[in-house]
Amino acid sequence: MPGRHTPRLDEASAPKPPARRGPRGWRRPLLIAAIAAFGTPAGARNLEAPLPTAIAHAPAATRAMLEKSRPVTAQHAMVVSAQHLATLAGVQILKQGGNAIDAAVAVGYAEAVVHPCCGNLGGGGFMTIHLKDGRNLFLNFREKAPLKATPGMFQDAHGDVVPGRSTDSYLGVGVPGTVMGLDAALAKYGTMSLKQVMAPAIKLARDGYVLEQGDVDILDDSSGDFARHPNVAAIFLDHGKPFVAGQRLVQKDLAHTLELIADGGADAFYKGPIARAVVAASEARGGILSMQDFAGYTVQWEKPIECRYHGYTIISAPPPSSGGTTLCEILQIIQPYPFARWGYGSVQTVRHLAEAERRAFADRNTYLGDPAFVHNPIARLLSSEHAARLRATILPDRATPSSEIQGSLGAAEGNHTTHYSVIDRYGNAVSVTYTLNFLFGIRQIAGDTGFFLNDEMDDFTSKPGVANAAGLVQGTANEVQPGKRPLSSMTPTIVMKGGKPYLLTGSPGDATIISTTLQSILNVVDFGMNVQQAVNAPRMHQQWYPQAVWIEPGLLTPVSQRMLQAMGYTFKPVRAMGADEAILIDPATGIREGANDRRRPAGLAAGY
Numbered sequence: 077m078p079g080r081h082t083p084r085l086d087e088a089s090a091p092k093p094p095a096r097r098g099p100r101g102w103r104r105p106l107l108i109a110a111i112a113a114f115g116t117p118a119g120a121r122n123l124e125a126p127l128p129t130a131i132a133h134a135p136a137a138t139r140a141m142l143e144k145s146r147p148v149t150a151q152h153a154m155v156v157s158a159q160h161l162a163t164l165a166g167v168q169i170l171k172q173g174g175n176a177i178d179a180a181v182a183v184g185y186a187e188a189v190v191h192p193c194c195g196n197l198g199g200g201g202f203m204t205i206h207l208k209d210g211r212n213l214f215l216n217f218r219e220k221a222p223l224k225a226t227p228g229m230f231q232d233a234h235g236d237v238v239p240g241r242s243t244d245s246y247l248g249v250g251v252p253g254t255v256m257g258l259d260a261a262l263a264k265y266g267t268m269s270l271k272q273v274m275a276p277a278i279k280l281a282r283d284g285y286v287l288e289q290g291d292v293d294i295l296d297d298s299s300g301d302f303a304r305h306p307n308v309a310a311i312f313l314d315h316g317k318p319f320v321a322g323q324r325l326v327q328k329d330l331a332h333t334l335e336l337i338a339d340g341g342a343d344a345f346y347k348g349p350i351a352r353a354v355v356a357a358s359e360a361r362g363g364i365l366s367m368q369d370f371a372g373y374t375v376q377w378e379k380p381i382e383c384r385y386h387g388y389t390i391i392s393a394p395p396p397s398s399g400g401t402t403l404c405e406i407l408q409i410i411q412p413y414p415f416a417r418w419g420y421g422s423v424q425t426v427r428h429l430a431e432a433e434r435r436a437f438a439d440r441n442t443y444l445g446d447p448a449f450v451h452n453p454i455a456r457l458l459s460s461e462h463a464a465r466l467r468a469t470i471l472p473d474r475a476t477p478s479s480e481i482q483g484s485l486g487a488a489e490g491n492h493t494t495h496y497s498v499i500d501r502y503g504n505a506v507s508v509t510y511t512l513n514f515l516f517g518i519r520q521i522a523g524d525t526g527f528f529l530n531d532e533m534d535d536f537t538s539k540p541g542v543a544n545a546a547g548l549v550q551g552t553a554n555e556v557q558p559g560k561r562p563l564s565s566m567t568p569t570i571v572m573k574g575g576k577p578y579l580l581t582g583s584p585g586d587a588t589i590i591s592t593t594l595q596s597i598l599n600v601v602d603f604g605m606n607v608q609q610a611v612n613a614p615r616m617h618q619q620w621y622p623q624a625v626w627i628e629p630g631l632l633t634p635v636s637q638r639m640l641q642a643m644g645y646t647f648k649p650v651r652a653m654g655a656d657e658a659i660l661i662d663p664a665t666g667i668r669e670g671a672n673d674r675r676r677p678a679g680l681a682a683g684y
């Protein structure tokens with residue numbers, strides 16, 4: 077596998093032994109809980125209801141964990157993100173009269189400060205929007221390959237992939253899209269000024285914020301990398317040592333960069349001193365980024381992918397994300413299966429999910445790429461005929477070897493990403509996933525800009541048939557070309573019921589993003605879980621290659637696992653998979669139910 081082993085955020089922030097205390101001790105202000113809490117009014121769904129019968133197959137410890145899982149409720153508006161201060165920044169904007177788009181932009185900038193592994197200025201992402209007037213929109217602010225990029229740029233003279241070139245060097249950096257994306261969303265559908273929505277982020281960067289254990293766990297994973305670059309170490313290490321919980325992280329350089337953007341808009345980033353600093357650092361370290369790349373960067377408003385599942389409408393990410401297409405293809409295949417009767421975590425459910433995913437990922441890995449460069453056969457992939465044909469190949473009694481499934485080459489891609497959800501009092505809903513790819517991207521900061529740069533170029537095919545740094549193998553539809561956007565798995569999704577937003581969902585985690593989003597939907601729609609149970613429940617994933625089914629602890633009982641093994645299934649245990657920061661809107665009362673994924677202890681659902 078090319079590239080270093082970069083720790084996954086899923087590993088980094090999986091539940092750990094009791095948190096150690098920082099030197100001064102710390103306690104998250106009780107205020108946060110107070111802001112988050114809202115009594116359940118009469119007529120609302122009964123969140124105290126006994127566990128749904130569809131969870132009966134789950135191991136006892138999982139049932140006990142789900143028994144205690146309750147969402148945060150609020151009457152008017154809700155924000156859920158992987159870092160509590162970013163959530164509170166969004167709530168502050170909503171309370172000041174901003175709409176969900178204003179709040180989403182505020183959260184995006186705040187996460188760039190308080191969740192720097194993944195929240196970003198130096199990366200890119202996608203935003204799925206439902207407007208109160210009924211329109212569904214999708215904003216593509218995915219990074220682009222520099223103009224000097226070539227299909228073979230990650231290979232040596234012999235055509236072998238050079239380990240680390242797409243992940244550890246400036247050659248891995250795509251032209252960032254986040255600043256223009258947030259700017260475009262705000263300009264078109266926001267109501268506040270850039271200065272207003274950026275104010276919380278600037279304050280958090282300038283004054284600093286107190287690190288919690290969940291924050292420190294993520295920083296810890298990359299502290300060795302921080303030490304290699306003095307300008308990074310000066311910010312993200314405490315006199316050369318990793319920060320501990322309770323210490324304050326101050327980011328003055330980042331505050332200055334944010335102020336330049338607040339004053340000058342996206343031009344400050346793409347045409348001014350920030351672009352110049354990144355290009356200078358890139359040139360000094362063997363990269364190919366140019367001022368032309370920054371000046372020519374554009375975002376795209378696209379039509380979202382839409383499909384139906386069990387009476388719900390799914391609104392999700394079109395190419396250059398594979399997320400919405402693959403999610404919908406899987407839903408099309410599994411549509412006729414009686415999951416509610418089979419039950420969560422049952423042998424039948426898990427194996428039919430695995431087989432549907434195996435087939436949909438074979439298609440994903442073969443056919444999808446940036447639609448500005450390659451044809452994506454979406455209509456065919458999402459047709460009921462195609463789903464029926466694939467369903468017919470699922471064997472009644474045993475696993476299908478991935479080698480028997482045609483699609484051609486295998487694939488999926490990079491990780492470490494973050495998802496957040498916002499709904500306002502008017503009914504505007506925003507689902508955002510954005511990323512640097514790996515944790516902290518290339519783990520380098522250009523000069524005194526204060527923000528990490530992405531390694532999104534690793535999401536391209538470095539060489540057809542050869543795994544990328546995330547261990548995923550891709551085809552020519554996703555080969556590097558100048559100005560092309562790498563194929564993503566990010567799946568910011570809004571599930572609609574009766575024409576209104578019902579569930580906002582999405583996740584980090586490479587190709588597992590699609591599985592996490594899928595299972596949150598199934599957990600609510602088919603298994604009757606509340607939204608906190610839906611995001612907390614252990615998950616599985618299959619992506620064609622490798623052959624194994626990835627499972628989190630607590631998904632299967634030992635008996636179910638043995639039965640599946642007897643049918644030819646192999647398993648890759650993973651400590652934690654994904655992090656869905658989700659919101660469900662009770663159709664009867666409009667009550668907003670927010671769920672911070674248990675896998676992100678620094679995160680928060682809060683509303684008013």
Ligand code: GLY
Binds near residue numbers: 490491511532563565
């Ligand atoms: N870099 C992760 C993704 O875009 O899927």
